[in-house]
Amino acid sequence: MAAKGKTVPLTGNYAIAEAMRQINPDVVAAYPITPQTSIVETFSKFANDGRVDTEIVRVESEHSAMSACVGASMAGARAMTATCSAGLALMYEIVGVASGLRCPIVMPVANRAISAPINIHCDHSDSMGARDLGWIQIYNETAQEAYENVFLALKLAEHPDIQLPVMVCEDGFITSHCVQNVRIYDDAVMKKFAGERKPIHSLLDLKEPISVGAIELQDYFFETKRQQQDAMEKVPKVYLEVAEELSKITGNKYGFFEEYKMKDAEAVIVTMSSAAGTTRAVVDKMRNEGKKVGLLKIRLFRPFPYEEVARALSKAKNVAVLDRSMSFGAHAPLYGEIRNALYEMEKKPGLQSYVFGLGGRDLLESHVRQAFNDMLTGKVSREKRYLGLREASE
Amino acid sequence: MGKDMIEIRIHGRGGQGAKSASQLIVEAAMDQGRQIQAFPEYGPERTGAPMKTYARISDKPIETYEPVLEPDIVLVIDPTLIGQVDVTNGMKGDGILIVNTTESSSEIKKKTGFTGKVYTVDATGISIGLLGRNLPNTPVIGALIKVTGVIDIKYVEKRVEGMFLKKIGREKTQANIDAIKKAYEEVKE
Numbered sequence: 001m002a003a004k005g006k007t008v009p010l011t012g013n014y015a016i017a018e019a020m021r022q023i024n025p026d027v028v029a030a031y032p033i034t035p036q037t038s039i040v041e042t043f044s045k046f047a048n049d050g051r052v053d054t055e056i057v058r059v060e061s062e063h064s065a066m067s068a069c070v071g072a073s074m075a076g077a078r079a080m081t082a083t084c085s086a087g088l089a090l091m092y093e094i095v096g097v098a099s100g101l102r103c104p105i106v107m108p109v110a111n112r113a114i115s116a117p118i119n120i121h122c123d124h125s126d127s128m129g130a131r132d133l134g135w136i137q138i139y140n141e142t143a144q145e146a147y148e149n150v151f152l153a154l155k156l157a158e159h160p161d162i163q164l165p166v167m168v169c170e171d172g173f174i175t176s177h178c179v180q181n182v183r184i185y186d187d188a189v190m191k192k193f194a195g196e197r198k199p200i201h202s203l204l205d206l207k208e209p210i211s212v213g214a215i216e217l218q219d220y221f222f223e224t225k226r227q228q229q230d231a232m233e234k235v236p237k238v239y240l241e242v243a244e245e246l247s248k249i250t251g252n253k254y255g256f257f258e259e260y261k262m263k264d265a266e267a268v269i270v271t272m273s274s275a276a277g278t279t280r281a282v283v284d285k286m287r288n289e290g291k292k293v294g295l296l297k298i299r300l301f302r303p304f305p306y307e308e309v310a311r312a313l314s315k316a317k318n319v320a321v322l323d324r325s326m327s328f329g330a331h332a333p334l335y336g337e338i339r340n341a342l343y344e345m346e347k348k349p350g351l352q353s354y355v356f357g358l359g360g361r362d363l364l365e366s367h368v369r370q371a372f373n374d375m376l377t378g379k380v381s382r383e384k385r386y387l388g389l390r391e392a393s394e
Numbered sequence: 395m396g397k398d399m400i401e402i403r404i405h406g407r408g409g410q411g412a413k414s415a416s417q418l419i420v421e422a423a424m425d426q427g428r429q430i431q432a433f434p435e436y437g438p439e440r441t442g443a444p445m446k447t448y449a450r451i452s453d454k455p456i457e458t459y460e461p462v463l464e465p466d467i468v469l470v471i472d473p474t475l476i477g478q479v480d481v482t483n484g485m486k487g488d489g490i491l492i493v494n495t496t497e498s499s500s501e502i503k504k505k506t507g508f509t510g511k512v513y514t515v516d517a518t519g520i521s522i523g524l525l526g527r528n529l530p531n532t533p534v535i536g537a538l539i540k541v542t543g544v545i546d547i548k549y550v551e552k553r554v555e556g557m558f559l560k561k562i563g564r565e566k567t568q569a570n571i572d573a574i575k576k577a578y579e580e581v582k583e
Contacts, residue, residue: 009421009430121436174459178433179417181424274459281458360436365460 005185012175015143015182016082016108016168017042019150021052022190026077026197029057029068033087034120035172036110040082062087066094066105073103074212076202078158080105084172085112088126092133098165099134099228101212104157104197105165106150107135111273111324112172113359121360122172124273124325128333134228136166136235137302139272143180146170148250149299151193155242158197161234171274171324173360189249232303239300256305258297259312261287265294267375268313268349270338271322272298275356275363279322282368293372298334306341313342318350318375322368322387324357332384350380356387363388399452400544401462405481406471409441411531415471416447418535418557422549423451431456444479451544467542470494471517471530482508492537492581494518494530499583513541515581517573524573525566532570536577550574 010018013036020028020043028047030040046052059065065081072079083091088109098105109127113119127137138153140146146168153166170176201210216224236256243254258276261283262268269279276297286293296312313319323332331339335353342348354371357363367387374380402419406412413434420430434447448462464484473495475481482491489510493502494517502512515537517530524533532554539547551571558567 007424009417009424009432171459173436174433177436178431178459179420180431180456181429277457278459281460284457362461363459364463365458 005183007181007183009179010143010182010184011038011177011179012140012143012146012170013038013110013177014042015147015184016150016170017046018182018184019147019190020080021046022187023078023080023150023154023194024052024191025054025080027055027057027069027072027079028081029059029065029072029079030081030083031059031062031065031087033062033084035112035122035176036082036084036087036108038176039108039110062091063094066091066098069105070094070098070101070103073098073105074101074202075204076197076199078154078197079103080107082108082110084110085114085120085126088130089114092130095130095135096133097213100224102163102228102231103165104163106153106157107165107167108146108150109167109169110172110176111169119359120172122174122274122324123358123360124169124323124333125358127167127169128325128327130167131302131333134164134232135302136164136232136300137169138166138299139169139301140175140299141273141276141297143170143175143178143182146175147182147184148246148252149254151190152239152242152246152254154194155245156235156239159238159242160200162231162238163200164228164231164235169273174274185249193246193249235303236300236305254299256298256300256308257312258295258299260295260297262294262296262312262316264292265315266292266317267372268294268296268316268319269322269368269371269375270296270298270313270319270334272301272334273324275322275324278363278365279368282365282372285365286369286372291372291376293376301334301337304337304341306337309338309341310345313338313349314345314347316349318352318378318380320352320354320371320375322354322356322363322371324355326355326358350375350378352380352385354385354387361388398454399450399456400467400542401465402449402451402467402469402544403462403465404447404449404469404471405475405479406445406447406531407441407475408443408445410471411529412445412447412471414557415469415531415535416449418532418550418553419538419545420449420451421553422545425549425552426546428452429454429456435461444475465489467492467538467544469534469538471534473497476502476505482506485510490542492534492541494534511583513537513581513583515577517577520573520576520580524569524576533573533577536574537581539574540578540581547574547578
């Protein structure tokens, strides 16, 4: 059932709002925050114009936004919100509640730095700071990818074996406010794909009364957390099933990660989101110069596909991991995961950490080239390196 | 221009519509079947502060998110930026600089030190004359079309209609289209 759809010039945020329009969730509770605002703004227009019949809850904070979503979700509704940065930080308490209560909420995140200093621009500190809260996380490079992955996230979240919330992350401003060619597939086809939520339990089901949010102390809390882990471990299988179904509509592929010119690549960059686009452009240029370089773009960050990533990197000589956030006093988040993934391998590639782009600092093609050149000439060490940072580049 | 990708940089001040201009350019290009990308360089968003927006047009998918560092074409919406901002930064010798000004191209060449092709158009005068307001961002696109041919004027007209008709009505929309056409005719080397 391929859907041709229509190509339109859209920003990442608008493309996400289009996905939400086609999904027509029962409840959207959200609070505006730069650079997420135009998602909620655009969606509110759709609601005002009667293009969706969603109940929009105008909350006074992100804490309330997520609280309203949790309540709606527990009542059996399909609930969505969107946020980033300080907004995500403010809802943090309920972010953990959403996964603990197994609410299949889908939340687009327009990645933005965490203050201080105050900064409205892109890095991944917000969602990386929430990476251990039990949410599935998918990172997106383009507006197109973000649009399509909202649908993937929805079906994955609501699958009876999963019942977990999902963050669909795009780079704030870089992707969220960049106008690109976006193919919006036919409403009828996407609405059919999204279908209706079929909750396993619902607060409104009078035939099977349930209590939600009960206290569990030393007696059962641990078992509940173990069940969350079980659900997470089932994600990869279901993700691929949903991906295949979505692929039939779009013709696109949705692996846990994308491998670009990896087959004979000696030097590989692993990164996520918009940086992958810039890296791919550099791969093409350096391939024309005869350099054996490749890109591994991680889409699914939680759960992390350790074994598959290790296999994908098994032939590389040297691997540079480019992180758009830091874990102060520890390995940068993506680098740490790649390092973990390689532990069991007998022959490990050289591995180097680079941090770039904090607070919206531009990632230039020359930075990517520098990392590739380091990898091609074996300049691999355990030091932390920075791309585009004043003191490091001087 | 025998390149895979055309890269455009627009200099303006916050509130002058540089962002809308870049969007209009790429939307028209997309309607012509091209791959497009447009994004502003967001800083602290203040009215009147110098700002830049970027546009890329290509026949192949556009992968990079790097800001436009070596533009093929630069549009300067506000002539008072010349001397304040390095508007020709990264431009190659075969680049094209289009400035909204009443000055001549040789005067602009002198001020910027740019040795490539310079075109000027009084987009402010056209705008005040036809729209009754200083909104040079739309007419300047007419100059771009004439000088570079990267987009077709009829696709721009269609997009202007889509953008303005509902908001400001037929008469004012037509005035915007007329402004683009006038700039198209009046731009000079």
